[in-house]
Amino acid sequence: MIHLFLLFIISALLNAQDLKSERIRWILEAFNSNPDQLIEPLTIDQIELGDYEGRVMVNKKAKFSYFIHIEDKEDPKSKMVLIPMATSRFAPNYYQTDEWWEKYKDQKPMPKQNPDEVLAWLNEMKLSTNPDVILIIDPVNKRTERTTLKEYLLHLYLENYVENGKVVLYRGAEKPGELESWKKGEMPRGVRYWTPTAIYAWRYARKNKEFLDLLIKNETPLFRFEIPVAVFKDMVLRRWPRLTLGTELTKNAHSIFNSDQYFGDHLYASQPYLGVGHLGVEFEVRSNRSGAMQMVQYFVRPATVDDLVKDRMQVLNKAKLRLLKQKGSSSSAGIDKRLEALKIENQILKAIVDRKVDPQMETLLVQMSSQKAELGYIDNVQFTDWARKTCRDVLNAK
Numbered sequence: 001m002i003h004l005f006l007l008f009i010i011s012a013l014l015n016a017q018d019l020k021s022e023r024i025r026w027i028l029e030a031f032n033s034n035p036d037q038l039i040e041p042l043t044i045d046q047i048e049l050g051d052y053e054g055r056v057m058v059n060k061k062a063k064f065s066y067f068i069h070i071e072d073k074e075d076p077k078s079k080m081v082l083i084p085m086a087t088s089r090f091a092p093n094y095y096q097t098d099e100w101w102e103k104y105k106d107q108k109p110m111p112k113q114n115p116d117e118v119l120a121w122l123n124e125m126k127l128s129t130n131p132d133v134i135l136i137i138d139p140v141n142k143r144t145e146r147t148t149l150k151e152y153l154l155h156l157y158l159e160n161y162v163e164n165g166k167v168v169l170y171r172g173a174e175k176p177g178e179l180e181s182w183k184k185g186e187m188p189r190g191v192r193y194w195t196p197t198a199i200y201a202w203r204y205a206r207k208n209k210e211f212l213d214l215l216i217k218n219e220t221p222l223f224r225f226e227i228p229v230a231v232f233k234d235m236v237l238r239r240w241p242r243l244t245l246g247t248e249l250t251k252n253a254h255s256i257f258n259s260d261q262y263f264g265d266h267l268y269a270s271q272p273y274l275g276v277g278h279l280g281v282e283f284e285v286r287s288n289r290s291g292a293m294q295m296v297q298y299f300v301r302p303a304t305v306d307d308l309v310k311d312r313m314q315v316l317n318k319a320k321l322r323l324l325k326q327k328g329s330s331s332s333a334g335i336d337k338r339l340e341a342l343k344i345e346n347q348i349l350k351a352i353v354d355r356k357v358d359p360q361m362e363t364l365l366v367q368m369s370s371q372k373a374e375l376g377y378i379d380n381v382q383f384t385d386w387a388r389k390t391c392r393d394v395l396n397a398k
Helices: 002-032 098-104 115-124 149-160 178-183 198-205 211-216 229-237 251-260 289-298 305-327 329-353 360-369 383-397
Strands: 047-049 053-059 064-070 080-084 132-138 143-148 166-172 222-228 243-248 282-287 299-302
Touching (some): 002 047, 002 080, 229 289, 305 329, 329 360
Antiparallel strands (some): 064 080, 243 282
């Protein structure tokens, strides 16, 4: 019996390795079938594939890579989606060449490079803000489809991020005084980026140690924008786009992949990176100056506790479904724990905002002390300590 069990284990491992090798071969063929989009033919060593996701370094000189998403690691017919990463930086009116960056990176402000030089470099490197997304629908029958990144992302935005006929975007404040500018109908200087999920914007806003104090005062350094669908499509699809749809992953997620062959989140003990939930990669919107000026009229307000809880719930639940498909039932425990922490955290924050602090709060704080906060995971701030002090302040003010 033991002998048969060992044979079964060895057979399963060999089959898994064979499937991974086949997937690498399909990816290699998919890229090399369009040589006009490559500066040189893709080789196997440029494809790094873990059990359920991976990375293709398409252009080492320009650090241009693709994210590999596999829906079911054990199903040979499972769809693979290859999504170009960090494309929003490939624009002649925004980017600079690597040589320019190395030469002037310590100079503040960095001088702008001649756009003609940048455009020539982008053309030489065969880089575009609108490269192909490659969908390998049925690897067994080698059915491969291509669509442009703009078309692919626009579909996902309109399918997932529309409320009451408006596309919802968030922006994490990086500079002081942004809120005052938005409220006055002015474009803050240097503003360029938005995201469709508050969680990615939160990664920037959480660096402000006053985040929680500002959140309960409705002055969160994380802002909500609502753009009518027709306007959003026009801003994206016009000949000279005012909004460029792209993708992104943090440097830390890449660092974890380098060692462990999956994209992890350093903020949460290297658990799988959430991304937008159903995909383990982030969506990012970059605007030009005209786009940023137009966005002023679609500023709604700072994000509320309700906004942030709803957003985080959706992302966590979508990530849970994704990981169940990719990794099996054992993968959901970490997400379930985070969802439970978020529910408790929501009760605490809502009680503080509504000034309805009662003796039950201590029970919630004890429960929360054994878990990592979601919205309240702020640099140099311990959430339960902050909550206890804030509750005392609320009670003393009555």
